Amino acid sequence: MSSSVLSQMKVLDLSNQRLKDLADVRFATLFPHLRKLVLDGNSSLTEVNFSLEALQRGFNLIYSAPLQKLVKLCLNGCARLHPSRLDLGGVPGLETLELSNMGLTDLSFVPDSLGQQRNLKILRLGKNEFQSIPDGCFAHLKALQFLDMSQNKLRVIEPDKAFLGLTELRELHLEENRLPAFGQSDAIQTQGYIVTKNGVINYFAEDKHGVSPNGSPSRRHTWFRTVRLKVLNLAFNRIQELRDVGRISELRGLHTVSLVNNPFSRKNWYRYQLINHCPNLRAIDSVPITQEETERVAALVRQHLENNPTAAMAVVTVDALLEQPGGGLPQNRQQQLQQQIAEHARQAAGKRR
Numbered sequence: 001m002s003s004s005v006l007s008q009m010k011v012l013d014l015s016n017q018r019l020k021d022l023a024d025v026r027f028a029t030l031f032p033h034l035r036k037l038v039l040d041g042n043s044s045l046t047e048v049n050f051s052l053e054a055l056q057r058g059f060n061l062i063y064s065a066p067l068q069k070l071v072k073l074c075l076n077g078c079a080r081l082h083p084s085r086l087d088l089g090g091v092p093g094l095e096t097l098e099l100s101n102m103g104l105t106d107l108s109f110v111p112d113s114l115g116q117q118r119n120l121k122i123l124r125l126g127k128n129e130f131q132s133i134p135d136g137c138f139a140h141l142k143a144l145q146f147l148d149m150s151q152n153k154l155r156v157i158e159p160d161k162a163f164l165g166l167t168e169l170r171e172l173h174l175e176e177n178r179l180p181a182f183g184q185s186d187a188i189q190t191q192g193y194i195v196t197k198n199g200v201i202n203y204f205a206e207d208k209h210g211v212s213p214n215g216s217p218s219r220r221h222t223w224f225r226t227v228r229l230k231v232l233n234l235a236f237n238r239i240q241e242l243r244d245v246g247r248i249s250e251l252r253g254l255h256t257v258s259l260v261n262n263p264f265s266r267k268n269w270y271r272y273q274l275i276n277h278c279p280n281l282r283a284i285d286s287v288p289i290t291q292e293e294t295e296r297v298a299a300l301v302r303q304h305l306e307n308n309p310t311a312a313m314a315v316v317t318v319d320a321l322l323e324q325p326g327g328g329l330p331q332n333r334q335q336q337l338q339q340q341i342a343e344h345a346r347q348a349a350g351k352r353r
Contacts, residue, residue: 185246
């Protein structure tokens with residue numbers, strides 16, 4: 001292949017080529033317009049050096065920045081390549097980095113190896129062996145919008161610390177871990193709707209001290225309240241009840257959540273509890289929230305008010321509403337929802353295989 005053709009290439013796929021060493025490959029000289037480099041499945045690869053110094057060897061200095069156009073790098077399945085030996089100083093414009101299925105056990109490499117990646121928007125770290133996330137591990141990745149840590153062995157996460165600084169995050173994948181909680185809260189004890197005397201229904205929540213989170217200075221600037229998260233996937237974990245994810249109600253932009261195949265998702269009125277807890281949700285477990293469901297919750301509140309006239313201005317929880325006669329969806333609608341959720345679970349299992 002002529003050098004002129006190479007120089008115009010924008011995508012280079014070298015996946016599953018049994019590569020061992022790329023130290024002598026002058027990427028910047030050969031592929032000055034390269035935007036996507038795929039090295040997936042090269043399990044014997046031990047080092048990839050994209051440092052500024054390495055790229056400048058034999059480099060034509062008319063270019064101001066080596067590999068300045070590279071925006072995507074895929075190293076999935078490169079099991080012998082530890083990211084601590086990954087120097088990306090010569091690719092300042094990188095937006096997507098994939099490091100899945102590499103047998104990684106800790107995240108200590110992130111601040112050092114990715115410290116200069118100010119433009120990184122997508123980071124995939126799924127199918128590894130991580131058990132925890134160090135405090136502030138991703139804090140320097142200010143532009144990150146998508147983080148995938150699915151199919152690891154995560155047991156405990158303190159979101160305010162683990163995801164400190166990730167205020168631009170839009171989508172977070174933590175499915176298929178071992179998490180018993182994500183933002184645990186006791187606020188659900190007094191969580192629900194406030195019903196005024198004129199029948200207006202307003203969402204309301206108090207913490208265990210009886211203080212509204214909006215009025216608590218200590219919680220105004222937490223990760224939950226500053227992040228722009230829209231999609232949260234916690235499927236296939238060990239979450240038992242709503243309080244184990246209680247603080248997701250603070251994610252005001254959250255519109256899609258998945259908790260399928262958690263013990264909590266098998267409980268009666270699981271969807272009702274989430275709809276009540278997070279009024280801005282549009283879909284639960286990939287099943288859209290219907291107008292029928294939201295209207296049913298509102299109707300339950302009004303019914304409760306009619307049955308208990310003195311309850312005006314009181315906090316009404318979904319559990320209390322559903323205990324009254326006539327609460328809940330019709331039986332056929334419940335069965336339809338259960339079938340949809342079961343189908344979603346089967347599809348998710350198929351994708352994993």
